[in-house]
Amino acid sequence: MSNRLINWFKFASPQSFYPLAGRMIPWFWALAAVFGIAGLWISFFVAPTDAVQGEGYRIIFIHVPSSWMSMFIYLVMAAWAALGLALNTRLSGMMAQALAPTGALMAFISLWTGAFWGKPMWGTWWVWDARLTSELILFFLYIGFIALQAAIDDPRRADKAGAILALVGVVNVPIIYFSVKWWNTLHQGASVSIAKSPSMAQTMLWGMLIMALAFWMYSIAVALMRVRAIILERETHTEWVKELSEVKQ
Amino acid sequence: MSWNSPAEFFAMGGYGLYVWGSFIVCGAIMVMEPMLAKKRQKDILRALRRERIADEIEKGTL
Numbered sequence A: 001m002s003n004r005l006i007n008w009f010k011f012a013s014p015q016s017f018y019p020l021a022g023r024m025i026p027w028f029w030a031l032a033a034v035f036g037i038a039g040l041w042i043s044f045f046v047a048p049t050d051a052v053q054g055e056g057y058r059i060i061f062i063h064v065p066s067s068w069m070s071m072f073i074y075l076v077m078a079a080w081a082a083l084g085l086a087l088n089t090r091l092s093g094m095m096a097q098a099l100a101p102t103g104a105l106m107a108f109i110s111l112w113t114g115a116f117w118g119k120p121m122w123g124t125w126w127v128w129d130a131r132l133t134s135e136l137i138l139f140f141l142y143i144g145f146i147a148l149q150a151a152i153d154d155p156r157r158a159d160k161a162g163a164i165l166a167l168v169g170v171v172n173v174p175i176i177y178f179s180v181k182w183w184n185t186l187h188q189g190a191s192v193s194i195a196k197s198p199s200m201a202q203t204m205l206w207g208m209l210i211m212a213l214a215f216w217m218y219s220i221a222v223a224l225m226r227v228r229a230i231i232l233e234r235e236t237h238t239e240w241v242k243e244l245s246e247v248k249q
Numbered sequence B: 001m002s003w004n005s006p007a008e009f010f011a012m013g014g015y016g017l018y019v020w021g022s023f024i025v026c027g028a029i030m031v032m033e034p035m036l037a038k039k040r041q042k043d044i045l046r047a048l049r050r051e052r053i054a055d056e057i058e059k060g061t062l
Helices: A003-010 A014-046 A056-087 A090-122 A130-151 A155-169 A172-182 A202-234 B006-014 B016-059
Strands: none
Touching: A014 A056, A014 A090, A014 A202, A056 A090, A056 A130, A056 A155, A056 A172, A056 A202, A056 B006, A056 B016, A090 A130, A090 A155, A090 A202, A090 B016, A130 A155, A130 A172, A202 B016, B006 B016
């Protein structure tokens, strides 16, 4: 057996992931801060005024990154849940549980900023449009996942139930993504797509992408902080937790 | 740069309520969430330390 394989699986145990996560957190916070400051600078001082929406369009710089992250975190969460279900690894369920609140907050930011953008541009805070409704369902899926896990005392059983909910809910992510194509919606089409060049000014696009990176690094940092707490909560009665220097002091 | 004065910046071309209403709520969430995660870590560590002390008292090693 090669060394690489062994080293890789080493970090799948909570015991070795706990200190590794602790070492990674400051780096992700630093990256989040650098991208965040650069992104905000571009959002407010570099990106030009929009010809149609004036300064109101600047909401895009948090609306799009939070929407992307809400969907992406859900996919990552479901992937961890599936891994836990298939391989019965302890860390997987903890990762899924750590990601859910961050994903829920991203979905909330997406809906909130969407409402604050919709009001001046469409004249309404909310419409039952396909994109908005499917994003709201995503928010409820996160809440449902958190509530279901909280309702089951045995964490291993909670992981299994949550994993099934998360996997069934995955079908909603492509529905959100393609909703603007499949239905005739009030929400505009994708500003950025892989197939064609983006339909927006270069500086606006860069601002949005850098803000998306900031949101991404933030999500990793905060999820790692949460997973460390979850590891300690679930491994309370193990020897390695009792031997930790932060417990012994 | 599209701003000539701080007042103009805060007015956001008449969209101030909507732009700041979005950014401030987003920022508040991103300050609050890590604080809650940090508190969760602090709480479990405190419980673990307390448990360790209880164990040592029981064993008579403290």
